[in-house]
């Protein structure tokens with residue numbers, strides 16, 4: 001039987017990325033003996049050297065976890081042996097527009113031979129309703145020879161991590177937990193109660209899975225609404241940003257979302273498609289609003305390029321050969337996270353038209369994945385003043401925005417942070 005004492009529990013976390021690493025370190029901090037398993041041996045090597053891979057864990061925290069003996073990063077699946085609790089936090093991307101659960105399945109196959117009666121398995125990866133019970137459970141059962149519920153506990157607990165957010169961390173953000181039966185729910189609740197301040201029980205695993213994709217779909221749809229309004233508001237003779245500021249003074253029934261150059265990161269460009277794909281597959285119907293929202297948000301980089309093109313055109317300049325200074329490659333301010341960042345699409349569209357691109361992003365390391373020899377430029381008076389157009393794509397605090405206001409011949413502000421006569425807002 002598994003060890004019931006949290007202090008001596010052997011906890012394995014499969015996937016040491018944005019989600020799995022902070023979870024592993026937190027579990028080690030509260031006394032679990034944690035195996036941080038990742039198939040990327042290079043990543044494991046860097047973790048063994050206490051490199052903070054991501055914004056939510058510091059080098060000091062990793063060092064403390066390593067020296068306490070409570071945290072062992074590994075790429076060896078044999079180290080999964082003898083676990084009491086296993087958390088699966090591996091990627092769930094799209095492949096050809098459809099959910100790709102291969103990492104979840106691989107993780108399940110590696111875990112199952114090491115399962116013992118009484119062990120606990122929790123899926124944290126974002127996915128569509130039904131994954132835990134219809135896909136993961138049969139896999140674990142067939143490989144381990146154990147029965148879910150009768151022999152082992154199984155459930156789903158969605159991750160709500162907001163990389164870089166100092167207020168709402170893994171510990172302070174309420175954590176949804178679910179289990180395939182009451183004993184599973186009780187075991188999973190007990191595990192997370194030791195890690196986070198508030199645990200929220202959801203009776204059905206499918207509902208917990210839906211809650212995760214619902215949260216991100218809600219954001220996707222609302223961002224699409226303001227993005228679409230932004231593309232029309234100038235022709236209406238209105239300013240979307242002023243309207244948003246005004247509407248946001250309503251103390252109830254309104255939530256402020258802001259337009260931008262497109263959505264990025266691991267969640268919004270992917271999670272809503274998991275849901276709409278599953279609805280089409282399982283019901284034959286369509287989540288029309290979600291599909292249209294995806295289309296609108298995906299079209300925003302082209303809209304940004306269109307606005308830049310129009311601005312150059314008004315000055316008699318073609319895109320071909322024009323110098324365009326892009327401020328920000330990361331999808332999110334003050335991070336170096338470039339996953340699905342719309343800035344790359346904007347840069348590629350401009351490069352394809354022959355523009356001379358300069359990129360400033362102090363958080364993103366070279367080489368840039370741009371099929372060109374674009375290098376880091378600095379935000380200097382000369383670079384701003386000599387650019388035919390500047391586009392503020394990501395509003396990092398490190399950017400001297402006053403310098404842009406003073407020296408830009410023309411700037412397209414996608415974040416509503418600039419003002420002045422040479423500035424246009426998205």
Ligand SMILES: NC(=O)c1ccc[n+]([C@@H]2O[C@H](COP(=O)([O-])OP(=O)(O)OC[C@H]3O[C@@H](n4cnc5c(N)ncnc54)[C@H](O)[C@@H]3O)[C@@H](O)[C@H]2O)c1
Pocket residue numbers: 014015016017018019020037038039040043089090091092103104106107124125126127159160161162163266267
């Ligand atoms: N990043 C976020 O803000 C966020 C928020 C909520 C939910 N999620 C979800 O959490 C899951 C993990 O996301 P992430 O951001 O941590 O991804 P990530 O890419 O940062 O990390 C995933 C890690 O898993 C490793 N991996 C891949 N296959 C593996 C396997 N079979 N066994 C062990 N390790 C394996 C990869 O090498 C990688 O290091 C995804 O489903 C994601 O949608 C992410």
